[in-house]
Amino acid sequence: MDPIMLDLPSQLATERLFLRAPLLQGDGPIVNEAIRESYDELRMWLPFAQTIPAVEETEINLRKAHIKFLERESFRFLIFHKESNHFIGTASIQGIDWDIPKGEIGYWINTKYSGNGYMTEAVRELADLGMSHLQFNRMEIRCESENVKSRSIPEKLGFSLEGILRNEDLSADGKRLTDTCIYAITG
Template sequence: MNIHSIDPILIPVPESFESSRLQIRSVVWGDGAAVHEAVQESAAELRHWMPWARQVPSVEESEVSIRRSRLQFLERSDIRLLLFHKKTGQLIGSSGLHRIDWRVRKFEIGYWVRTSYAGQGYITEAVNAITEFAIQELQANRLEIRCDSRNTRSARVAERTGFTLEGILRNDKTDVQGNLRDTMVYSKVRGAEY
């Protein structure tokens, strides 16, 4: 059977994997409270870049989001991943593989980190592990990281993890205030970088 003609719902996607300090796993019902707590702590930083963080979702809204993400994971339309510290079990952030094109095997990696864990290399570690997971388990042909051109911390993660800046899309999206912004597009592609 041609791998590109498989219905995505039949594609096996492991529920979890690990890096040196992190357990990285798909969302499950009941994760909403932990996500709410992390977002509440980190709202001041997140609201600059994440439209959904302008107003902190309630615990119930966070759980609804988790349950929708779980359904998307089962459909293979989006793979939201939570990052847990292996020693403490605390949720330290979120990542995932988004804007999936299964025919091309193209995925976009997104991420955010809880404020109390920022600047300690956790997102770089997570992106490296998720990149390896996408290559080995999902046969990714193309991985992307996209970020607002003003989000230097996000851009540094892309650069530290070996993604190549392909270009800057001018006036590509609107920022959280509704103003036009430029988007940096980083990628790794099969054959060139791995």
């Protein structure tokens, strides 16, 4: 089956959160505000956060993510708290290989919401979407070995640490070599 024919929900719900695909317009300001609020932490780990983007750049990025969602190339979800409707962060299924099939989960959270288990809850939902609904044979989470907060999520969710690739990538700022942890679940 051509992946474009997949019936995929544009919104998911967990106990405390709802995750929805980016809309064609209007999400840029809230996502940009979260990037600004979390800049010091995000820039340590994420290449996209080396400079604070303009709101328009964030809006363009989200519109492109929406197109990729429709084309079934990647599935980015914006995470909101159910009760307050506050934007918390993003989580995505990306790096999809439909021949295997498999995908990789990526995520970031607004710093003021970290430490509450929200991202673990969101990633659990995406792992379930990938393994159950999309029938992936493999889901990965890759993160820098020194990013303890990011590593704790796959560890809590029962992903296996399959290996650490030494000197495999550059740090987010491109100034030093880093080690990459590869976590996975398989079906």
